[in-house]
Amino acid sequence: MRRFATPLIAALLVGCIKSDSVNPIGGASDVGAGPTGLAYTFAAAPHRLGAGLRNPSGYLPIPVTAGAATATEPRAAVAAAATDPASAGQWSSVQSWPIVAIHTTLLPNGKVLAWDTDTSGVGVQVYDPITNGFSAAPYSPANLFCAGHGVLPDGRVFVAGGTISDATGLHDATIFDPSTQTWSSGAKMQYGRYYPTVTKLGDGRMMVTSGETTCDLCNAPIPELYDASTNTWTSLSGANRDIPFYPHMLLLPDGRVMEASNYSQPVASLVLDLSTQTWSTVDPTILDGGSAAMYVPGKIIKSGLGRDADLSPANSVATTYVIDMTQPSPAWRQTASMAYPRNMHNLTLLPDGTVLATGGGLNSNRGDTASAVLQPELWSPATETWTVLASMQTPRLYHSTALLLPDGRVLVAGGGRASPEVDQLSAEIFSPPYLFKGSRPTVASAPTRMQYTNSFFVGTPDAARIASVSLLGLGSVTHAFNQAQRFVPIAFQQASGGLTITAPANGNVAPPGYYMLFLVDTNGVPSVAPIVRISSGPADSQAPTAPANLAATAASSVQINLSWTASTDDVGVASYFVERCAGSGCTNFQQIGTATTPSYADTGLTTGTSYSYQVRANDGANNLSGYSNVATATASGPPPSSGLVAAYAFGEGSGTTTADATGKGHTGTLLGGATFTASGKYGNGLSLNGSTAYVDLGNAADLQITGSMTWSAWVYATANPADDGQIVAKSNGAGWQFKTSPDTGPQTFGVGVSPNSSSLTQRYSNTARQLSTWYHVAGVYDAAAATLNIYVNGVLDNGTLRGTIPTSQYNNAGENVVIGRRTGGYYFPGTIDELRLYNRALSQAEIQTDMNTAIAPTPDTQPPSAPTQLNATTASGSQINLSWTASTDNVGVTGYQVEHCQGSGCTNFSATGPVVTGTSSSDTGLSAGTTYSYRVKATDAAGNWSPYSGIASATTPTPDTQPPTPPTGLTATAASPSQINLTWTASTDNVGVTGYLLERCSGSTCTNFIQIATPTATSYSDTGLAASTTYRYQVRATDAANNRSAYSSIASATTQGTLSGLVAAYAFGEGSGTTTADATGKGHTGTLLGGATFTASGKYGNGLSLNGSTAYVDLGNAADLQITGSMTWSAWVYASANPADDGQIVAKSNGAGWQFKTSPDTGPQTFGVGVSPNSSSLTQRYSKTVRQLGTWYYVAGVYNAATKGLDIYVNGVLDNGTLRGTIPTSQYNNAGEHVVIGRRTGGYYFPGTIDELRLYNRALSQAEIQADMATPIAH
Structure with missing residues (x-):
């Protein structure tokens, strides 16, 4: 088979191969909320993340070899990477992804936006690095493949351009909102752009540079600036310049923009002065730079080979260059090279100031996975050298991406969607060595916003060991360049409880928008970064409101818990400063910590000591609120445990049961609409509606109490019941009750016990219970002392006593213990928390301890079942x-x-x-x-x-070290002026051959072979070659263990010369349908009529089948088919029957006009060609060869007007037989007739198969005819 798609068709099939909205824009709110919107927790453990929202809202390791770089290139020694993660880092397992991540952007919420070659359907995904989950975010109005992109100052993702078809760009500006995961359309650009670069400027506008408009290498010459605040574009018409696509554009600290290098080719570096709209040359030296990054403001690194993946493959280079644009006369300076040559690799800035190189290949052949570089390398700006790190598992070549995450790891993904490259529907996450060098610094608080030059507070308990602070811009990566990453060192100094940091000087140093804020300790270990927003607005001078309702509660003998009502602020509260002094009434407060939520646990206290506290709020601009009220508590011992029968913290938050924290198993069942609420006294509580809701605790034996008892709970009433509102009871009128009651007039608290089954003795509090107020209430029945007391907020509060206190109480054995009601109704409306039942009388001190001590949740001691x-x-x-x-x-x-x-x-x-x-x-x-x-x-x-x-x-299997046998029988055949076809006999292997490595050099005696392809079959078509050029080939086999065979013998072939004058050509390769394409591209499409069909039995694959009675193909009558001078007709012909008269192969004739046919005119069936001197005569030449049935013949007719020649060739040999008529010096063009295959006007149908039909408007030589005979038509 020889039917191969042309390079253009192949490019259209795969999309973005460099041969690579609906709603109006409105005012968008911020999409990130700084550290409170980030799903990463600021854990101190190395190399580990927690998932918790802060708020609800060898491949072959080939070293550098001679020839891969210049003789003067500094060389880095290639050594195997260390295996210790602290030296080499560590890779995660390979994650399966639903897409090839060709475009990736870090969002302000810590998630990653990624898209593939098609942005509709599942082609756009939002990836969560915490859960490893995905959610689709399709965009179908257009295809954003091969666009440029970055993050707007407000956190939305800005996408410029995309693809209409290969090398034809979109005019669109498209915007993604992470807060809603929706897309919208912005104003359109002046130019369509395919392969553009987006650069955020110091004022927040987005500059779009280059990108193909309507054809290959037709780059948009004028940069355009997008202002998201007004949804408008400004064209920099004065900066008109042809910049190669996907340029590596970097904003300098002085506001100029530099083209350091670009995706496709080596260039001299330029800078654009936006104020004058002029370009100037920085360094005229043309240098490679496959990827580039600004590693500190004004200092740039670039490395590797910059070469369009559609150009003929070339060896990669390992060269590395740096330039300091803050110097008066900057120039590129070569430093130590990478250990591995690379092309299509990514450079990623890390929080410790180093630069990570990942992926790429030893050559620019995107399909050569065998030459993929799996080892990342780490560049140190201090030593300007590279270190080889642990290898990843998956080749990451063309269309791969790398993105820094807020926890300091690097997401590496994608590669593929460009034939013949393998599509990598996967990702791996790299943990750099710094994550294995000790515990992380922690960030306790951070500003949500920063203004340029202002100072801000970052809370951290690790301030003493912080060595550096940096901002890193949210990355946005495609085609081996991160268009948005930026590393900005931050000045800092230690402060009480943390650090005072100074924001960057201006937007040219750090353009406005969202950044990761990293603290790095003296071991080089980074914190998990909160994400903060930098803006250029006026400084925030408004302080937050003071915290309110500060409460202090003893949690144990060494801990007091604090809670307060949150402050408010015009921008946002960043943290709270907690201060303490020892003693009730003390005034010498000292700050003891910071909190980001309105609660704090003060630990390590002295038992029995009273402590006083006050709190004030801090916003992101270091404005401090006034102080809260002062709250005091005593660090008391553990709550009493003897006699505790049941205890309920109501901490579940959801469900229909509540656990007994004593472990005695008195599980409560929530009934009648009882629910949990987050507004308990200590966290969650029990919410009761006052009409139907209650909790049944059962009637176990240890709840059948006839002696002393204590009941206690925190109680919050939301309404006044008409009668008693039972907190907890075991009663149908007789039996104990603990309640609120209107019995004494005002609503008070009450406790009652029954001397017998028909009476109830009750004690009421003096305190009148108010609505919407928390009270700690305890009832104590002491049978031995015959006392019945009530305590409110830890103070004895005995009021009215009704009845006689018995020395034992009546147990109503048939009644369950119930929270929130008793038999007969008497529902409590409100919230109950921290309910305890004792089978003894507690002292006042014990009651006070209970009041100040939250019930600990029931310990879970039950292990899981075995896997x-x-x-x-x-x-x-x-x-x-x-x-x-x-x-x-x-x-x-x-x-x-x-x-x-x-x-x-x-x-x-x-x-x-x-x-x-x-x-x-x-x-x-x-x-x-x-x-x-x-x-x-x-x-x-x-x-x-x-x-x-x-x-x-x-x-694990024993390593396979046996190479395959070498391929044999390598043959090379010229197929066209730009194509050579190769075939060989398969190799064998003890395990199995996985593919072949095909190499080529140019010239009849060349020896400098380079690898051009990795086919898996035993044939290959080498396209895009130069005409009339000799190429040599060799091939070797490889197996799964990367063992490589010896080379095959060398085969060579010379591409055909370019043939001029070809007007129409037909390979009939379609196989089905009613039209056949003109392979010249001139558009003479043939229409199959009268039963004409395709057949798989052509000379080369498919052919045209004609039935000899009705079937033909109409080629039309275009202007370039109206020929009056020389012509050549040629085709492969296979007759299946002898026509009674002429059988036309192709003709433009109704008797007069040219004909190319088989004919019985001379007796036997021969081939014939005829031209007309005028409208009434026909001059014909017949072959000597007698045409046989069931046999393929290559036949060519040649009319030379200048020499008055009319010749016929059969199988490449001149075969002139009978001539009838006089050969004219020009031929008659029968203008009204169409060119028709298989017949002419009047009938004369051909029966059989025709293939490889060509029409020329000149006379071909015999050598050219023979070349056509040996060359299938590409289609």
Whole structure:
């Protein structure tokens, strides 16, 4: 088969291969809320993230070799990367993604926006690095593939251009809002742009540079500026210049914009002065730069090969250059090279100031995954050298991306969607070495907004060990360049409880918008970054309101808990400063900590000591509020535990049961609409509607009490019941009750016990209960002393007593203990919290301790069930995959620990890594040919561990070191002026051949072969070649272990010369349908009529089948088919029957006019060609060859007007037979006739198959005819 798509068609099929809205814009609110909107927790543990919202709203490691760089290039030694994560970093397992992440942008909420070659349907995804989950965010009005993009000052994502078709760009500006995950359309650009670059300027406008408009290399010459605040564009018409597509544009600290390098080719560096709209040359030296980044303001690094992936492949380079644009005469300076040559790689700025290079290949062939560089490298600005790090698993070549995350890890994804590259529907996350060098610094508080030059406070308990503070812009990456990343060092000094930092000087240093704020300690370990917004507005001078309702409650003998009502602020409250002094009435307050929420736990106190507290609020601009009220509490001992029968904290928050915190199992069932509320006294509480809601605690034996008792609870009434409102009771009138009551006139608290089944003795409080106020109430019945007392807020508050206090109480055995009602109704309206029942009388001190002590939740001591069905499967010589069936738990399983040991039957198990949350894991970095045994256990939030699963074992295969046999029988055949077809005999291998590495050089004796393709079949078509040029080829085989065979023999071929005068050409390769394409591109499409069909039995693949009676193809009668001079007709012809008269191969004739045919005119069936001197005669030449049925012939007719020649060739040989008539010096053009294949006017149908038909408007030579005969028509 030889039907291959042309390069243009292939490009259109894959989309963005560089041969790569609906609603009006309105005022958008901020889409991020600084640290409170970020899903990352600021954990101190190294290399670990927590998921908690802060608020609701070898491949072959080939070293650098000679020839890959210039002789003067500084060379870095290539050494194997260290295996210690503290030196080499560590990769996550490969994540499956629903798309190829060709475009990625970090959002202000910490998630990642990514899209593929098609932005409709599932082609756009929002990825959450915390949960590893995805949500689709499609955009269907247009395709944003191969656009430029960045993050607007308000946090929305700005996308410029996109693709209509290959090399034809969109005029669109498209905007994504992360807060709603919706798209909208902005005002359109003057130019359509495909492969543009977006650069945020110091005033927040977005500059769009270059990008193809309507054709390949037709780049938009004028930059345009987008102002999101007005949804308008400004064209920089004075800056007219042809800048190659996807230029590496960087905003300098002086406001100029520099083109450091670009995606497609080496260039001299330019700067654009926006004030004068003029370009000037920085350094005239033309240097490579496959990727570039500004590693500090004004200082730029670029490295590797910049080369369009559609150009013929070239070896990558490892060169690295730096330039300091803050110097008076800046020039590029070469530094130590990377260890590996790279093209299509990404440079990512890290919070410690280093630069990470990931991905790319040893050459610019995007399909050569065998030459992918899997080892990242880390560049140090201090030493200007590179360090090789741990290898990733997946090739990341053309269309791969790399993006810094707020936790300091790097998301590496994508690669593919451009034939012949493999589509990488996956991602890996890299943890740089700094995450393994100690605990992280923590960020306790941070400003949500910063204004230029102002000072701000960052709360951290680690201030003493902070070595640097930096801002890093939210990245936006495509095509090996991050268009939005920026590293800005921040001045800082230590302050009480944290650091005082100074915002950047202006927008040219840090353009307005969202940044990650990193603290880095003396070990180089970064914090998890809060995301803050920098703006150029006026300084915030308005202080927050003072915190209110400060309350202090003893939690234990060494801890007091504080809570208060949150402050408000015109911009936002960043933190609270908590101050303390010892003693009731003390005034010497000292700050003891900061909080970002309206609560604080003060620990490490002295038992029995009173402490006073005050709090004030701080906003992001360091404006301080007034102080709150002063609250005092005493660090008291643990609450009483003897005699405690039941206790309820109501901490569940949801569900229909509430746990008994004593562990005695008196679980309460919520009925009649009883619910949990977040507005309890300490966290959640129990909400009761006063009409139907209650909680049933059952009637267990230890609740059948006839002696002393204590009842206590925090109570908050929202309405006054008409009669008693029971807090908790075991009564139908007789039996004990604990309630609010109007019995004495005002609403008071009451407690009652029954001496017998027909009476009730009751004590009421003096305190009149108010609505919407928290009270701690306790009732105490002492049977031995015959007393019945009531306490309100820890103070004895005995009021009216009704009845005689008995020495024992009546137990109403048939009644359940019920919260919020008793038999007969008597519902309580409001909230109850911290309810306790004792079977003894508590002292006042014990009651006060209970009042100040929240009930601890019931400890979970039940472990999960053991995981089952553990399965171990070998994935490679260094990896075993594991899966198992999930465990169950009374509360919930939080993770699994996988352990392994070496050998079958081994017992010295150790953990393979951190706890995993799913039911699968991959154990990597294993030794080949080794058996490993595994077991798994589950854990829950309380740290309970399940029993182990059963043991599963697997053995990694022994390394395959045997190479395939070399390919044989390599042949090279010229197919056209730009194409050579190659075939060879397959290699064999002990495991299996996975592909072939095809190499080529130019010239009849050349030896400088370079790899051009990695086909998996035993044939390849090499396209895009130069005409009349000799090429040499060799091929070798490879297997899954990357063993490579010896080379095949060398085969060579010379591309055909370019043939002029070709008017129409037909390969008939369609296979189906009613039209056939003109391969010349001139548009002479043929229409199949009268039963003409395609057949798979052509000379080269498909052909045209004609039935000899009705079938033909009409080619039309275009102007360039009206020929009066020389002509050549040629085709492969296969007759299946002898026509009674002429059988026209192709003609433009009704008797007069040219004909190309088979004919019985001379007796036997021969081939013939005829031209007309005038409208009434025909001169004809017949072949000597007698045409046989069922045989392919290549036939050409040549009319030379200048020499009066009319010749016929059969199978490339001149075969002139009989001539009838006089050959004219010009031919008659029968203007009214169409050109028709398979007949002429009047009939004369041809029966059989025709293939490879060509029409020329000149006379071809015999050599040219033979070249056509040997060359299939490309289509």
